Amino acid sequence: MWQLYHFPLCPFSRKVQLALSEKKVPFSLQLVYPWDAPEGYEQLNPALKTPALHHPERGIKLADSQAICEYFEETESKSPLIPGSAAARAEVRRLVALFDDVLYADVTAPLLHEKMKKRLVLRQSPDSQVLRSTMRLTHEHLDYIDWLIDTRRWLAGAQLSLADFAAAAQLSVIDYLGGIDWADHRQAHGWYRVIKSRPSFAPLLKQKMEGLPAPRHYADVNA
Template identity: 45%
Template sequence: MTTNSQTTRLYHHPLSPFCRKVRLVLGEKRIEVELLEERYWEGGPELLRRNPAGKVPVLRHNGMLLAESQAICEYLDETVPQPPLMPKVPSERYEVRRLCAWFDDKFNAEVTQPILQERVWKKVMRTGHPDSRAVKSGLKAIKDHIDYLSQLLETRRWLAGNTLSLADFAAAAHFSCLDYISDVDWDRSEALTNWYATIKSRPAFRSILADQVPGIHPAPHYAELDFG
C-alpha cells in the first residue's frame, strides 16, 4: 500500500525528533509524503485546528488528521504492515514500547530538549542566549545514555532485539537531531556508532540527512554514512 503526496501530508519541523521518527517510519514504509514545515511555536488557529495540543508532528493521511508521534507510528505500522516495525510477541512489543518511551520521555528531557533548546531553538525563536549550564547538563547525561545503549547492543543486533523496530527509529530520530549540531560523542561507543551508521544508511534516512535549518549549519560529518 502506497499513498501519494496528494493524500499524505506531514506538518513538521526538521529538527524535531518526534517529527523525524514519523518521517523515518513513512520512509521505511515507502509512503510518499508532502512535508510542510510548521513554525509551531508561533501557534495560530490552523495549528490548533489540526492538533488542539498545538504540537507537531501532525499527519494528514487518508482523510484523517493524526497527532502524537508514537500513536502515528503505531497506526502506520498497523495499516501499512510491510515492513513490520513492531514484533508479534507481546514481550518483544513491550520492549519496543519501553525504549520508545525511554527516548521520547527520559532521553528527550535529559538530553535532546536542553541541548536543542539552548543551541538551536533560542536562536531560531530569538528568545535569548544559550545557557551553558543546561548544555553541559545535557552533554553529561548523554554519556550515561550511550553507556546504557551500548550494554543493550552487547546482546542484541538492534536496540530492542534482533530485528529492526520502531525503537531504533525513535532512538535514531533523537541522535540525528543532536548529530546535526555535532553533540554526540561517537568515540565513546563503537557498538552504538556501528548501529547508527547502519540505520543511517537506510533509504528512509535520505530526506533526514538532506535537512537544512536556516542559520544553523549541520556538522561536516552529518550526512556522511561512514562518519568521515
Template identity: 75%
Template sequence: MWHLYQFPLCPFSRKVQLALGEKKIGYELVTLYPWDADERFRQLNPAGRVPVLHDPDRRVTLMDSMAICEFLEETVDDRPLILGSARARAEVRRLVALFDESFYQDITAPLLYEKMRKRLVLRQSPDSRVLTAARRLLHEHLDYIDWLIDNRRWVAGSQLSLADFAAAAQLSVVDYLGDMDWTGHESAHGWYRVMKSRPSFAPLLRQKMDGLPPPRSYADVNA
C-alpha cells in the same frame, strides 16, 4: 496524499518520517515551527504540536507520534516495526518511550532550546551549564545503547524495530546540533552508522534548518 506537518529538527517527526520511509508510504512535508503554530493549526491539533499526519482528501488527521506509528503499523503490511510476541512488542514500546521521554527530556529538549530556539527566536546565547549537563547525560544514554547493542542484534532484540528508529531520530538531532560525542561508545556508533546508511534516513540528512547549519560530518554516512 499524506501531509506531514513538522519542522526539520523535531525528533518525533523524524521518527514518523523514518517509519513512513521504511513502509514506503509517500508523503509531502509541511514545515511548521512550534513558535509559529497558529489558530488554524490548533484546529488541526488542539495540543498545538507536531508531528501531525493529515490527509485532506480522506479527511484523516493523526497526531501524537506514537499514535501515528501504531496507526501505520495497523494499516500497512509492509515492514512491520512493532513486531514479535506480545512481550517483544512491549519491549519495543518500552524503548520507544525511553527515547521519546527520558532521552528527549535529558538531552534533545535542552539542546534544542539552548541552540535552536535561543539562536533563532530569542536571539540569546546558549547557557553553557545546560549544554554541559546535557552532554554528560548523553554519555549515560550512550552507555545504555552500548549495552543494548552488545547484548542484542538491534536495540529492542533480534529484529530491527521502531525502537531503533526512535533512538536514531533523537541522536540525529543531537548530531545535527554538533553535540554528538562517540568517544568510548564504539557499539552505539557502529549501530548508528548502519541506521544512517538506510535509504529511509537519506531525507533526514538532506533537511536543513535556515540559520542553523549542521556540522559537515552530519550527512556523512561513514562519520
C-alpha cells in the same frame, strides 16, 4: 496523499518520517514551527506540537508520533516496526518511550532550547552549564545503547524495530546540534552508522534548519 506537518529538527517528526519511509507510505512535508503555528493548526493537533499528519482526500487527521506509528503498524502490513510476541512488542514500546520521553527530556529538548530556540527566536547565548549537563547525560544514554547492542542484534532484540528509529531520530537531532562525541561508544556508533545508511534516513540528512547550519560530519554516512 498524506501531509506531514513538521520542522527539520523535530525528533518526533523524524521518527514518523522514518516509519513512513520504511513502510513505503508516500507523504509530502509541510513546514510548521510550533512556537509560531499558523491559525488553524490546532485543528490538526490541539496540543500545538509537531508532528501532525493529514490526509485531506480521506479526511483523516492524526497527531502524536506514537499514535501515528501505531496507526500505520495496524494499517500497513509492510515492514512491521513493532514485531514479535506481545512481550517483544512491549519491549519495543518500552524503548520507544525511553527515547521519546527520557532521552528527549534529558538531552534533545534542552539542546534544542539552548542551541536552536535561543539562537533563532530568543536571540540569546546558550547556557554552558546546561550544555555540559546534556553532554554528560548523552554519554549515559549512549552507554545504555552500547549495552543493548552488546547483548542484542538491534536495540529491542533480534529484529530492527521502531525502537531503533526512535533512538536514531533523537540522536540525529542531537548530532545536528553538535551534541555527540562517539569516543568510547564503539557499539552505539556502529549501530548508528548502519541506521544512518538506510535509504529512509537519507532525506533527514538533507533537511536543514534555516539559520542554523549542521556541522560538516552530520550528513556523512561514514562519520
